[in-house]
Amino acid sequence: MTTTPLSKRSTELPPLPHWEEVPADLKAAIREIKTALRARIAASGRTVEEVFAVVEQRIAARVEEIEAAKRAGETVWPVIDYADIENGTVSAQALELLHSRGCLVVRGHFPREQAVAWDQGIVDYVESNHFFENYRGPGDDFFGSVGSKPEIYPIYWSPAQMQARQSDRMARVQAFLNAQWTHESDGVQWFDPNRDSLYPDRIRRRPPGIDSGGLGTHLDPGTLDLWMTESSQNAFRHLFDGTVEQYDPWNAAYRTDGSQYPGSTMCSAFRTFQGWTALSDMDHDQGVLHTVPIPEAMAYLMLRPLLADVPEDDMCGVTVNQVFPASETWHPLLLRAVSGIPDVKAGDSVWWHCDMIHGVAPVQNQKGWGNVMYIPAAPWCPRNERYAADVREAFRTGSSPSDFPDENYERDWANRFTAADLNHTGRRGLGLE
């Protein structure tokens, strides 16, 4: 895969400084990049305010549409039956809604009995290895502070997780979701929609009766690197070269080779969608996932710091080593659209575009369990191929993958999933064939 030259228009504009490593002086770099981005927009013949207004108008229309749907009592999140994905019978209308909302519930992705058996399998796996007796507390500063028994299990290699990751049903849904993206343009295939890289992530098991403060609205595609690395500047080029109308959140061009700045909340992989599979039933009012279901809101988030009311050395609160916050201070328009998932059952899966704002609602005295396996769609591309080398090593040794805290609970757990248990999908996902 090679990188094709950018358009003539882009190359004629003043170039942007870029930092492929975290800049030593963050505030100075922020001032420098803001000045350069504004100069580039100005050289394209438009003003920052004008470009932002185009985006704001487009987003406001989406927000109003979502507010109207809520008033009408409609479910904001699109829902598609797994059977329709398998049979290729998803309606044009359902696809259109998936594109406009950027998120999806797949009903019956796995048979309920399968999901419940996986949930029990995880309990057996951790209990047989005395995980709770040996648990040392949260290994990172993001999902922490839930007491001695974890809500997030830093467990990656259970038979349940690996069976789900390499299953035909998972591969089919991931391919369907990947296909919503433009994965080929300018003669480059940016990713292979039919091959996933098996991004290993954790498990959440939240017991009944719990009080949880939830998780604030944020996004995960990066932090300052979104404005500061060359690949990201290319991915978001339309926002800064006078062609904002051409910005398409579903085009993967230039997204699949670069990397994020390192940090405790980074994701090395390119994900078309983040996702999880429900291992218990969860009602919509029991502290569940919410999103701002507007994929192109990313354009707003990227341009907002360039407006005059934001201090010169501030990117609306975005900094390295912390998640990208979406806040009432800078993004009130976007937060009007926050929408929760509908009730889900064990075996359903939930997906959202990798750029989208999301958070978890608080809950008191939770009814029922809240159990999920995090499994995204991370198609094969140069970036994911690079990370797959780390994943293979973590898989071989039962270690925590390098994107996550170095906890390594499973190294001497005899009953973890082994190389002999891999099928064709699993071996391809790990880059073993």
Ligand SMILES: [Fe+2]
């Ligand atoms: Fe997140």
